[in-house]
Amino acid sequence: MSGAMRKMFRMLAKHASTIDTIITEGVLPPTEEALKGFDELHNYNLAFETASGSIRLSSAFQNFLENALKTERTLAINLDVGGYWRSILFNINQLNHSNTLGAYSDSDMYKRLVIDSIYQLLDGINNNIQQLRNRIENQFGYVHSISAKRKENEQAIAEARTLRQALNIIDEAELLESPITDLRLLSIINNDLFGGKQSAIKELINALTLMQALLIGFRKLEGRGKLVRQFKQYFDTKTDHDFSDLISVEEISMPPNITNLVKAMNIDVYPDESSLLTRNDLIDLAQSLNLVEGERFKKERDNNSSLDMTQDDVEKTVETPIGVKWLEDILLALIKTPGDKVLVNNIYKQLKPECKPQLFLDAIYTEILRLPAEKSKFFIFKPLGNYSKSFNGNFDIKDISIHFNH
Amino acid sequence: MIFDEVFTSAVESLLAGKFICPITCATSYDFLSSDINRERIQTYLYQTGKTLSHIDHEFYYASYESMTPDRRRSSRTVFKQTQQEIRPVVEFLSLMMRVSNDERSLYTGDEIHLAQIVSKIENDKSLLKSLDRIIIQIKGQLKGSVFDKTKQLINSLVKTEVLKQIEPKIDIYLCTGKLAYYINLMEFIMTYQAEKFDDIDLDEPAQDDLI
Numbered sequence: 001m002s003g004a005m006r007k008m009f010r011m012l013a014k015h016a017s018t019i020d021t022i023i024t025e026g027v028l029p030p031t032e033e034a035l036k037g038f039d040e041l042h043n044y045n046l047a048f049e050t051a052s053g054s055i056r057l058s059s060a061f062q063n064f065l066e067n068a069l070k071t072e073r074t075l076a077i078n079l080d081v082g083g084y085w086r087s088i089l090f091n092i093n094q095l096n097h098s099n100t101l102g103a104y105s106d107s108d109m110y111k112r113l114v115i116d117s118i119y120q121l122l123d124g125i126n127n128n129i130q131q132l133r134n135r136i137e138n139q140f141g142y143v144h145s146i147s148a149k150r151k152e153n154e155q156a157i158a159e160a161r162t163l164r165q166a167l168n169i170i171d172e173a174e175l176l177e178s179p180i181t182d183l184r185l186l187s188i189i190n191n192d193l194f195g196g197k198q199s200a201i202k203e204l205i206n207a208l209t210l211m212q213a214l215l216i217g218f219r220k221l222e223g224r225g226k227l228v229r230q231f232k233q234y235f236d237t238k239t240d241h242d243f244s245d246l247i248s249v250e251e252i253s254m255p256p257n258i259t260n261l262v263k264a265m266n267i268d269v270y271p272d273e274s275s276l277l278t279r280n281d282l283i284d285l286a287q288s289l290n291l292v293e294g295e296r297f298k299k300e301r302d303n304n305s306s307l308d309m310t311q312d313d314v315e316k317t318v319e320t321p322i323g324v325k326w327l328e329d330i331l332l333a334l335i336k337t338p339g340d341k342v343l344v345n346n347i348y349k350q351l352k353p354e355c356k357p358q359l360f361l362d363a364i365y366t367e368i369l370r371l372p373a374e375k376s377k378f379f380i381f382k383p384l385g386n387y388s389k390s391f392n393g394n395f396d397i398k399d400i401s402i403h404f405n406h
Numbered sequence: 407m408i409f410d411e412v413f414t415s416a417v418e419s420l421l422a423g424k425f426i427c428p429i430t431c432a433t434s435y436d437f438l439s440s441d442i443n444r445e446r447i448q449t450y451l452y453q454t455g456k457t458l459s460h461i462d463h464e465f466y467y468a469s470y471e472s473m474t475p476d477r478r479r480s481s482r483t484v485f486k487q488t489q490q491e492i493r494p495v496v497e498f499l500s501l502m503m504r505v506s507n508d509e510r511s512l513y514t515g516d517e518i519h520l521a522q523i524v525s526k527i528e529n530d531k532s533l534l535k536s537l538d539r540i541i542i543q544i545k546g547q548l549k550g551s552v553f554d555k556t557k558q559l560i561n562s563l564v565k566t567e568v569l570k571q572i573e574p575k576i577d578i579y580l581c582t583g584k585l586a587y588y589i590n591l592m593e594f595i596m597t598y599q600a601e602k603f604d605d606i607d608l609d610e611p612a613q614d615d616l617i
Contacts, residue, residue, distance in 0.1 A: 146509050224511040225503065227592050233498040233606050237491050240602070243489050243595050247482050253473075257459040258587075258594050260469040261484045262423045 022055050023086035081166035092178045121197045132207045150218035157211050164204045170197045412437045418466040427465035427583025461590045466584025487502050495588045497540045514586045520577035528552045
């Protein structure tokens with residue numbers, strides 16, 4: 001018998017997904033595996049094909065599955081601890097009363113009733129806790145949606161708390177009012193009942209902790225999905241997509257960290273190594289620009305390493321011709337490909353909605369080139385010619401001039 | 407990697423405005439998981455006027471430690487750019503929720519298999535329409551196969567570092583901490599500009615559902 005059962009359950013486990021499809025869709029998936037599964041189910045009289053061609057499970061099997069699978073969801077954690085406890089107390093009183101009267105056969109009966117009640121209570125508690133464990137272990141997997149899982153979780157927490165409180169009904173002090181002389185019964189009460197109560201409390205506290213953590217997770221998951229849908233609908237239905245007023249314009253206030261980001265250096269717009277210009281290329285390029293002032297600056301830096309840049313206490317001594325390095329940095333940042341396309345195009349595109357010349361230049365200085373303001377002030381970096389004429393986002397390297405700012 | 411290399415790498419990433427998370431740079435993220443290392447980085451950043459920020463330690467990034475007009479301007483510029491990136495991210499997440507028929511949004515660490523997405527979109531005209539709308543929004547090319555268009559979308563998200571390709575030439579991608587940042591930013595916006603969302607009714611069919 002057990003061998004046949006094992007064989008059947010193995011078959012059911014193997015074809016679980018086919019059974020699921022039959023229940024939900026009434027058809028067989030068009031796979032060889034599904035057909036084989038149906039044949040095997042049919043051999044056990046668990047499934048059959050209707051006259052209309054749909055596939056059904058036998059009603060007995062369907063009922064068995066529904067009951068078995070529904071158990072997890074429908075078995076509430078609602079043990080009547082008080083009822084069992086009252087029964088235990090009542091039977092102990094009856095036991096004592098029978099002992100007093102010398103009605104020992106009644107005593108035996110009441111003793112059995114007390115013991116039965118104790119173990120029924122403990123079984124009930126353990127079953128309830130097992131229910132909680134199952135729900136936690138499969139993370140409320142018997143319902144599909146996140147909101148349903150969250151609701152089940154909340155419900156389970158409420159039930160676990162109720163059970164936790166109900167366990168307080170099992171009160172040692174109350175039991176002391178009815179002295180127990182039977183040593184076996186005393187041992188069962190002290191070890192099994194009160195010991196069981198304590199371990200159940202520990203289990204419940206663990207379960208509650210885990211369920212609280214799960215609940216936070218479900219709420220986050222549910223919240224994120226909802227957030228995405230809200231923003232999606234917002235973008236679909238509203239025209240104002242500007243949230244920049246979240247950043248205070250007040251000079252004294254600090255923006256919240258989530259809106260306080262340092263400017264990202266967009267690595268993508270930098271040349272890759274194969275297109276980097278050599279130092280000589282850079283010098284040639286610099287010479288092709290009107291860099292007279294820059295050259296003078298370079299010479300000054302080379303000749304006089306103590307050039308006064310200390311107005312902002314930035315650097316008191318300069319060990320390398322940093323002026324040259326800065327020029328190199330600027331030029332490197334400007335050049336995207338071995339051709340002479342200028343990266344300022346990209347910056348222009350980014351800023352286009354409110355592109356003002358000064359903002360544009362500031363962006364180049366402080367945000368793209370990442371030159372600290374105290375250093376960048378030594379350079380004037382501007383488009384050649386009339387702003388309105390040449391400032392169209394279509395810059396070429398020839399349109400840019402860099403001057404040393406005295 | 408030896409200590410100074412990890413330190414340098416973390417500092418450079420932060421100063422470059424990058425988000426450090428277990429996906430984008432596990433070494434730097436692990437380094438920052440230690441209190442003492444965070445303190446070291448913080449000390450360094452502080453000297454540059456910046457500070458180490460994080461959201462629940464899910465990801466780290468640099469913020470300005472104090473504000474000057476220049477920094478404020480920079481910060482505003484970055485935020486303007488960031489908020490322009492929210493919509494493509496939202497559209498992408500919404501599309502993925504529909505593709506996977508899941509009410510959960512993607513989050514840091516979730517995997518995306520390009521082939522699976524393409525196969526779902528190819529078999530569903532409404533998903534295809536939605537993809538086309540996103541391609542228009544990101545100013546991509548509408549010509550080409552579903553694969554090409556989906557790849558364009560994915561590439562744009564890789565470029566903004568919301569996704570990371572696990573290996574070159576393998577079309578599997580991971581959601582980075584930058585996605586967590588956007589979701590946290592959306593929560594922030596929702597909290598502080600709740601009035602803008604007052605009349606949003608999720609029971610109404612979404613535009614994509616009407617296609």
